[in-house]
Amino acid sequence: MSDGPTITTIAQRAGVSIASVSRVLNGLPTKAETERRVMSAARELGYVPNSVARSLKSRRSNQLGFAMADIGNPVYLAMIREIQPVLRAAGYRLVLHSTNADTDDEIDVLRGLGERYIDGLIMIPLRVTGEHLKMFAAARAPVVVIGSVPEGTPVDNVRTDSREGVRLAVEHLHGLGRRRIGFVNGPLDTVPGAARAAAYAEAVRALGLPHDPALAEVGDFYRADGARATARLLERAPDVDALLCANDLIALGALDVLRREGRRVPQDVAVAGMDDTDLATLAWPPLTSVSLGSPERGRAAAELLLDRLASRDREPRVVTVEPRLVVRASTAGDDAPGEPPAVDASTVDTPARDVSARDGSAVGETVGDSGREAP
Amino acid sequence: MSDGPTITTIAQRAGVSIASVSRVLNGLPTKAETERRVMSAARELGYVPNSVARSLKSRRSNQLGFAMADIGNPVYLAMIREIQPVLRAAGYRLVLHSTNADTDDEIDVLRGLGERYIDGLIMIPLRVTGEHLKMFAAARAPVVVIGSVPEGTPVDNVRTDSREGVRLAVEHLHGLGRRRIGFVNGPLDTVPGAARAAAYAEAVRALGLPHDPALAEVGDFYRADGARATARLLERAPDVDALLCANDLIALGALDVLRREGRRVPQDVAVAGMDDTDLATLAWPPLTSVSLGSPERGRAAAELLLDRLASRDREPRVVTVEPRLVVRASTAGDDAPGEPPAVDASTVDTPARDVSARDGSAVGETVGDSGREAP
DNA sequence: TTGTATGCGTTATCAC
DNA sequence: GTGATAACGCATACAA
Numbered sequence: 001m002s003d004g005p006t007i008t009t010i011a012q013r014a015g016v017s018i019a020s021v022s023r024v025l026n027g028l029p030t031k032a033e034t035e036r037r038v039m040s041a042a043r044e045l046g047y048v049p050n051s052v053a054r055s056l057k058s059r060r061s062n063q064l065g066f067a068m069a070d071i072g073n074p075v076y077l078a079m080i081r082e083i084q085p086v087l088r089a090a091g092y093r094l095v096l097h098s099t100n101a102d103t104d105d106e107i108d109v110l111r112g113l114g115e116r117y118i119d120g121l122i123m124i125p126l127r128v129t130g131e132h133l134k135m136f137a138a139a140r141a142p143v144v145v146i147g148s149v150p151e152g153t154p155v156d157n158v159r160t161d162s163r164e165g166v167r168l169a170v171e172h173l174h175g176l177g178r179r180r181i182g183f184v185n186g187p188l189d190t191v192p193g194a195a196r197a198a199a200y201a202e203a204v205r206a207l208g209l210p211h212d213p214a215l216a217e218v219g220d221f222y223r224a225d226g227a228r229a230t231a232r233l234l235e236r237a238p239d240v241d242a243l244l245c246a247n248d249l250i251a252l253g254a255l256d257v258l259r260r261e262g263r264r265v266p267q268d269v270a271v272a273g274m275d276d277t278d279l280a281t282l283a284w285p286p287l288t289s290v291s292l293g294s295p296e297r298g299r300a301a302a303e304l305l306l307d308r309l310a311s312r313d314r315e316p317r318v319v320t321v322e323p324r325l326v327v328r329a330s331t332a333g334d335d336a337p338g339e340p341p342a343v344d345a346s347t348v349d350t351p352a353r354d355v356s357a358r359d360g361s362a363v364g365e366t367v368g369d370s371g372r373e374a375p
Numbered sequence: 376m377s378d379g380p381t382i383t384t385i386a387q388r389a390g391v392s393i394a395s396v397s398r399v400l401n402g403l404p405t406k407a408e409t410e411r412r413v414m415s416a417a418r419e420l421g422y423v424p425n426s427v428a429r430s431l432k433s434r435r436s437n438q439l440g441f442a443m444a445d446i447g448n449p450v451y452l453a454m455i456r457e458i459q460p461v462l463r464a465a466g467y468r469l470v471l472h473s474t475n476a477d478t479d480d481e482i483d484v485l486r487g488l489g490e491r492y493i494d495g496l497i498m499i500p501l502r503v504t505g506e507h508l509k510m511f512a513a514a515r516a517p518v519v520v521i522g523s524v525p526e527g528t529p530v531d532n533v534r535t536d537s538r539e540g541v542r543l544a545v546e547h548l549h550g551l552g553r554r555r556i557g558f559v560n561g562p563l564d565t566v567p568g569a570a571r572a573a574a575y576a577e578a579v580r581a582l583g584l585p586h587d588p589a590l591a592e593v594g595d596f597y598r599a600d601g602a603r604a605t606a607r608l609l610e611r612a613p614d615v616d617a618l619l620c621a622n623d624l625i626a627l628g629a630l631d632v633l634r635r636e637g638r639r640v641p642q643d644v645a646v647a648g649m650d651d652t653d654l655a656t657l658a659w660p661p662l663t664s665v666s667l668g669s670p671e672r673g674r675a676a677a678e679l680l681l682d683r684l685a686s687r688d689r690e691p692r693v694v695t696v697e698p699r700l701v702v703r704a705s706t707a708g709d710d711a712p713g714e715p716p717a718v719d720a721s722t723v724d725t726p727a728r729d730v731s732a733r734d735g736s737a738v739g740e741t742v743g744d745s746g747r748e749a750p
Numbered sequence: 751t752t753g754t755a756t757g758c759g760t761t762a763t764c765a766c
Numbered sequence: 767g768t769g770a771t772a773a774c775g776c777a778t779a780c781a782a
Contacts (some may be wrong), residue, residue: 053775111537114423284659392769428759
């Protein structure tokens, strides 16, 4: 319960100076006898170096931050799963920031870089404002942004081509003979929302389908919002035969509504999501989804950040992850283990894929034999 | 790009001493003129206080840790979603530790408390060894354990009664007329694995069902392992008419296998999981699951930790969260929105529940503070 | 090889 | 009120 031992404590106990203690602890050349005495004193005292003091001296916190809108979103989770081990292997701890997609919160996190409690940051802003750009430029530590930023922004950047992703999905649905392809989007003032809206319009036009505003609906990137938006869309355009959803959560909401209304998926309405999260394989029917390479983006971001920390003064880099279409039963239409239709530039996922390979559950709980609580 | 301004920089610029700067910055009484000059200098320089130096002085890092086996597990995710906002509201940052259920890693994290980079820790050990107990006793910062620990362990503790949870599920299945109730468990050398195995045996015995070892199978707490274990069980006991799975991931694996083998759920085999994660509402059919109150446990742990930080020298507390049975179609058998069978001490979940609402779930509050342990 | 002394950026305790 | 100055715990340049 005492106030943890310091190198001073050790020095006294070993009868040497604190400098010697520090040297031994850092593996610098020392006389064997000194080393022995220091080490045994340290062991006896249960010495653990104070990382705060060390950080103050070294100007490195050995911590890196990850800031996203909401930990609950499986997309971010997929990224964290990749990011964490990479950073950890490099000796960094991970500090989590949930910003609620709030711009002020994000700016605060960026300003927080000045506090020096993290050596760098991976951030996923849903909206990129002028203030963001100002903070990126003034950032006091390396920042890697996942998502698109304007050319010339002085940050490393990992992006995906969601326009191409939308095109893959729309063409897939079109290739299945669908002609009334609806789009359920998230907020248009977000980067992905705006990009996907534009991409949808473009893809539809490229296929020569008539432009019908009734086919596009906006909600938010959550399941319940997706359900509501889908309901509105169905009311306005009852003849839709396909739905592209701007992410998997929205698609789940769409499935909820379609089931409730008795429309068969995919026979009556084919449904596709985006992000290809674990949810896609869990949904029923399994959800066709555009993979935007979330794990890859997470890993790439982590590696960019580590590279940047190793050499500060190189040009900002941009890594682009190609989208892939992963076809499942929600559009393929065939439950039998036969071959789903071949799709250009796409990948076909096996239903047996273990989406939760790394998930170990079994959270602690009351021990069996002593399950009784003390009264 | 320069090396961030410090109070010294400000002092020079404002023509005052660093002490005055510190006072102004901390809102201590100062002459208006001094305050004005300091503030404007600080603003012009874009000063941000160095949290490391501040921590060294104050001996507080304003960071708290959360250590679990794997961030990818939806159970832990549910907890983090509750923990993060609570800690944040109290001014703490969250440092994440993924231990891979490795005892050595867990011990390392506990030892890390000596490094003072976190002021406290919430930990979920899958196995509790003697070394754990030793480290709990020697911990240099408050620790809250989610999961059971032996009586008298000097940590605050949040637990759930999974014995009762297993009983609820088994009785529910029995109440549906099932008499060949199988159990697919995780490793028996884990705390939850051991507890649930014992609870299953006891529940079956209490119902007067014959003890049949063929009905219990052990795998691991993952979907793929659950599938394999279920396959083995089905081969050994083809006549099972119900399956209780030790967590939701295992249950998903069981559903995979049952579907593959053409057994209808729940008509041929009723399936229930445990943990009531988001996965349960996504599965098809929606999965009956024993809620062990993960969000509540997370929140309770966070609050216990904050309380402890506020007053170090009170008795360790134990919070127990009561399990609830959440009945869905995988056992209720009826897809129509009719009334599922009434179950004692249970809750019926609506299919429309939004699993991604940030404020987690419509789960009712069942935190039962069992009060202090008898010392 | 070892010890002394200094600084990392703050806060806090003194005198003035 | 304000300004030197001493910690906080560690690493290191320099002297011995």
